[in-house]
Amino acid sequence: xxxxxxxxxxxxxxxxxxxxxxxxxxxxxxxVIAGALINPDFLTASNLLNVVTRSAFIxxxxxxxxxxxxxxxxxxxxxxxxxxxxxxxxxxxxxLGNPGYGTLALGMLAAVGLGAACGLxxxxxxxxxxxxxxxxxxxxMGIFRSLVIWLAAGGTITLRNSELxxxxxxxxxxxxxxxxxxxxxxxxxxxxxxLILYKTSFGRHVIAIGSNEDVARYSGVPxxxxxxxxxxxxxxxxxxxxxxxVPRLGSATPTTGLLWELQAITAVVIGGTALRGGLGRVWGTxxxxxxxxxxxxxxxxxxxxxxxxxxxxxxAIIIIAMLVQRSLQRGR
Amino acid sequence: MSSVLRAENVSKSFGPxxxxxxxxxxxxxxxxxxxxxENGAGKSTLMRILSGHLQPTKGSLYLDDQPIAFSGPVEAxxxxxxxxxxxxxxxxxxxxxxxxxxxREIRRFGLVDDRAMRDRTRAILKDLGTxxxxxxxxxxxxxxxxxxxxxxxxxxxxxxxxxxxxxxAVLTPVEAxxLFQIIRRLRAHGAAILYISHRLNEVKAxxxxxxxxxxxxxxxxxxxxxxxxLEMARLMVGRDMSKLYPEKPATASDQDILSVRTMSxxxxxxxxxxxxxxxxxxxxxxxxxxxxTELFESLVGLRPSEGSIALNGRNVRFNDARxxxxxxxxxxxxxxxxxxxLLRQDLRVNLTLAALExxxxxxxxxxxxxxxALDTAIKDFDIRTRRRDLLAGQLSGGNQQKLLLAxxxxxxxxxxxxxxxxxxxDIGTKEQIYRFIASLAEQGRSVIVISSEMQELIGLCHRVVxxxxxxxxxxxxxxxxxxxxxxxxxTGVHEERAAEIAAGQA
Numbered sequence: 001x002x003x004x005x006x007x008x009x010x011x012x013x014x015x016x017x018x019x020x021x022x023x024x025x026x027x028x029x030x031x032v033i034a035g036a037l038i039n040p041d042f043l044t045a046s047n048l049l050n051v052v053t054r055s056a057f058i059x060x061x062x063x064x065x066x067x068x069x070x071x072x073x074x075x076x077x078x079x080x081x082x083x084x085x086x087x088x089x090x091x092x093x094x095x096l097g098n099p100g101y102g103t104l105a106l107g108m109l110a111a112v113g114l115g116a117a118c119g120l121x122x123x124x125x126x127x128x129x130x131x132x133x134x135x136x137x138x139x140x141m142g143i144f145r146s147l148v149i150w151l152a153a154g155g156t157i158t159l160r161n162s163e164l165x166x167x168x169x170x171x172x173x174x175x176x177x178x179x180x181x182x183x184x185x186x187x188x189x190x191x192x193x194x195l196i197l198y199k200t201s202f203g204r205h206v207i208a209i210g211s212n213e214d215v216a217r218y219s220g221v222p223x224x225x226x227x228x229x230x231x232x233x234x235x236x237x238x239x240x241x242x243x244x245x246v247p248r249l250g251s252a253t254p255t256t257g258l259l260w261e262l263q264a265i266t267a268v269v270i271g272g273t274a275l276r277g278g279l280g281r282v283w284g285t286x287x288x289x290x291x292x293x294x295x296x297x298x299x300x301x302x303x304x305x306x307x308x309x310x311x312x313x314x315x316a317i318i319i320i321a322m323l324v325q326r327s328l329q330r331g332r
Numbered sequence: 333m334s335s336v337l338r339a340e341n342v343s344k345s346f347g348p349x350x351x352x353x354x355x356x357x358x359x360x361x362x363x364x365x366x367x368x369x370e371n372g373a374g375k376s377t378l379m380r381i382l383s384g385h386l387q388p389t390k391g392s393l394y395l396d397d398q399p400i401a402f403s404g405p406v407e408a409x410x411x412x413x414x415x416x417x418x419x420x421x422x423x424x425x426x427x428x429x430x431x432x433x434x435x436r437e438i439r440r441f442g443l444v445d446d447r448a449m450r451d452r453t454r455a456i457l458k459d460l461g462t463x464x465x466x467x468x469x470x471x472x473x474x475x476x477x478x479x480x481x482x483x484x485x486x487x488x489x490x491x492x493x494x495x496x497x498x499x500x501a502v503l504t505p506v507e508a509x510x511l512f513q514i515i516r517r518l519r520a521h522g523a524a525i526l527y528i529s530h531r532l533n534e535v536k537a538x539x540x541x542x543x544x545x546x547x548x549x550x551x552x553x554x555x556x557x558x559x560x561x562l563e564m565a566r567l568m569v570g571r572d573m574s575k576l577y578p579e580k581p582a583t584a585s586d587q588d589i590l591s592v593r594t595m596s597x598x599x600x601x602x603x604x605x606x607x608x609x610x611x612x613x614x615x616x617x618x619x620x621x622x623x624x625t626e627l628f629e630s631l632v633g634l635r636p637s638e639g640s641i642a643l644n645g646r647n648v649r650f651n652d653a654r655x656x657x658x659x660x661x662x663x664x665x666x667x668x669x670x671x672x673x674l675l676r677q678d679l680r681v682n683l684t685l686a687a688l689e690x691x692x693x694x695x696x697x698x699x700x701x702x703x704x705a706l707d708t709a710i711k712d713f714d715i716r717t718r719r720r721d722l723l724a725g726q727l728s729g730g731n732q733q734k735l736l737l738a739x740x741x742x743x744x745x746x747x748x749x750x751x752x753x754x755x756x757x758d759i760g761t762k763e764q765i766y767r768f769i770a771s772l773a774e775q776g777r778s779v780i781v782i783s784s785e786m787q788e789l790i791g792l793c794h795r796v797v798x799x800x801x802x803x804x805x806x807x808x809x810x811x812x813x814x815x816x817x818x819x820x821x822x823t824g825v826h827e828e829r830a831a832e833i834a835a836g837q838a
Contacts, residue, residue: 200695200697201688201691204681204685204688207677208677211674212675215674218671220686223652278674
């Protein structure tokens with residue numbers, strides 16, 4: 001009996017899996033067509049490049065979130081972590097003072113290092129404390145956020161040295177052969193992420209833990225190391241995102257990175273990664289992040305919905321994306 | 333005699349494959365009717381049809397000689413057909429009486445009437461010959477008591493037919509005997525009992541008639557008088573049982589490879605010592621919950637434990653399964669689906685998961701090498717799969733077990749611990765697995781087989797260690813291997829007494 005039941009469901013599943021992998025790309029095409037119909041300015045190279053550039057922060061963070069979620073975890077602290085990393089990076093640059101590439105490099109190192117350290121903290125508390133990642137990162141979300149408010153004394157942390165600002169500017173505003181640097185950065189992060197997740201034994205272990213932690217443990221997979229590493233990767237991704245973010249405004253405020261966790265997790269879910277773990281789609285995540293920014297862009301260009309409601313629309317999108325995932329699953 | 337529930341030529345197909353074909357069965361009031369058969373013979377499917385969980389594809393059911401088609405288990409229950417599930421399906425944090433009336437609470441003025449439910453519960457439990465406190469949380473009950481609660485819940489509704497699915501799987505012989513008394517009492521009240529089991533001694537003790545299924549087909553219905561367990565086994569299997577087990581390889585040396593001293597696992601195992609020889613197949617017998625699984629899980633570092641382990645004369649301590657594997661000790665979990673295989677991943681990913689470092693090419697995984705390993709495994713272990721890209725969850729139980737064996741053998745272990753090697757595995761695959769275990773010993777490896785099937789231990793092992801309540805109760809040498817000897821050690825009940833219980837004369 002099992003044999004046949006399985007055969008039919010296998011074919012169905014295969015079809016659905018393809019649907020699930022393809023659906024973010026289909027949604028992207030639909031949105032582009034919709035945008036073009038709504039406003040003729042939408043389908044210009046400058047607008048589209050602008051949209052993709054703006055999506056870079058979330059895309060980079062969401063690549064990290066893909067690891068955490070595929071491994072069966074969750075990180076709600078990324079938005080606050082981003083604010084804290086931005087604040088500390090700017091303070092480091094201000095403290096070092098003298099404008100030069102050396103200073104910039106040290107600041108960048110501080111940012112990525114702090115991101116990794118924040119991820120390590122999340123990871124160690126989750127693995128050794130045996131606490132739900134939801135609770136752990138909810139706690140660190142509060143901690144990181146209030147740390148940056150405290151550091152800024154409720155105000156703004158600004159990159160004071162204008163020479164340094166000029167030096168750093170090209171990282172967000174510059175381009176290589178017409179492609180803005182942020183886009184190159186997030187393509188690079190996504191490519192490296194995909195390579196690690198799909199081609200290395202670490203990536204295989206992440207999927208195994210997300211699939212079934214017990215099986216992984218009984219198979220000799222070093223659970224705590226792999227799980228902690230996913231949070232560290234998440235932290236490094238936040239650090240890299242901040243490298244691209246800081247030159248844009250040159251400041252960090254208590255509202256920096258607000259709701260970024262919502263956007264990052266939404267991008268991952270839209271991209272087809274299973275929220276219960278065991279399946280990760282790096283390129284889907286990238287498309288998910290672009291979709292989010294496209295929706296915001298279309299809202300600005302059209303007059304249907306107030307652009308102040310962007311967060312509401314993004315919140316609705318994650319719920320709809322989950323419903324779609326669920327119905328695709330039920331089909332198998 | 334008239335029948336209360338009758339199935340006529342019932343068939344059930346899933347897709348093009350028929351799992352039941354043309355089964356006829358009649359249940360008479362006041363009889364215990366046993367249905368026996370190997371795993372996969374269709375016993376459970378038949379029972380699910382009779383209790384309304386499944387619709388037959390062909391054939392019809394008659395209730396009191398009226399044709400009937402149940403829309404679902406709820407309708408079947410309202411017609412007086414109740415099923416006592418094999419698994420315990422109770423809310424652990426609720427009390428006994430809350431569980432009994434879950435979903436059908438007695439209400440007064442719109443509020444639950446706890447006192448009435450408690451009184452009814454006490455009365456029903458008394459009827460079953462037990463004095464469980466209705467206010468006790470189910471979490472604090474023993475497995476046997478939980479099962480009683482489950483039976484009480486099933487009997488809450490007026491019942492004509494009561495179906496039991498392998499009810500004694502988790503019970504000690506003494507507990508089983510009190511269950512039999514309940515069944516006899518139900519029978520005396522005129523209910524028809526459908527009793528599904530593959531424990532033949534038990535069937536002999538309790539049943540009035542026996543229906544045998546094999547490969548989804550009806551083989552025979554016989555009166556119990558004059559039907560001995562051996563004949564039942566022959567009918568079930570359809571061939572001589574003696575060829576199931578391979579010759580025991582004469583490879584056990586007198587050289588200890590593994591020696592465990594005063595091992596304790598908090599809450600499960602106390603002060604266990606044993607040793608394993610090179611080329612030996614050592615059995616671990618005992619009742620479910622005796623601590624065998626926990627002992628070996630802690631041996632390979634999956635649980636914290638105390639005591640000393642010597643491997644090849646050197647003291648070792650494993651902190652996780654990885655270290656144990658590196659030292660050449662692997663443990664194959666009894667819980668294949670929960671702890672053995674990633675059901676949602678494909679065969680290749682599963683096969684290489686435990687030995688992924690052997691498939692590295694620089695920092696990356698060498699997928700072609702994995703594919704070659706899968707080819708080899710499919711051939712060596714006879715894993716039957718239509719397509720190589722199936723998910724592990726889509727394989728049959730037997731093929732999953734073979735995949736798990738293949739996966740763990742990639743670590744090239746010296747000591748292989750197999751927990752319940754043939755649970756949920758069909759008879760043909762059983763034979764293959766037994767041959768494979770024997771061949772491991774022939775290659776000079778040592779094997780520990782944990783099994784609740786006494787026949788399996790007797791047929792396969794050089795020596796059997798029996799555990800009871802977390803301690804070693806004794807050891808049975810090859811020449812003394814018998815069911816009686818193992819049961820005696822496993823239960824602590826004297827042989828004569830055990831024989832009486834088995835014969836149902838306690």
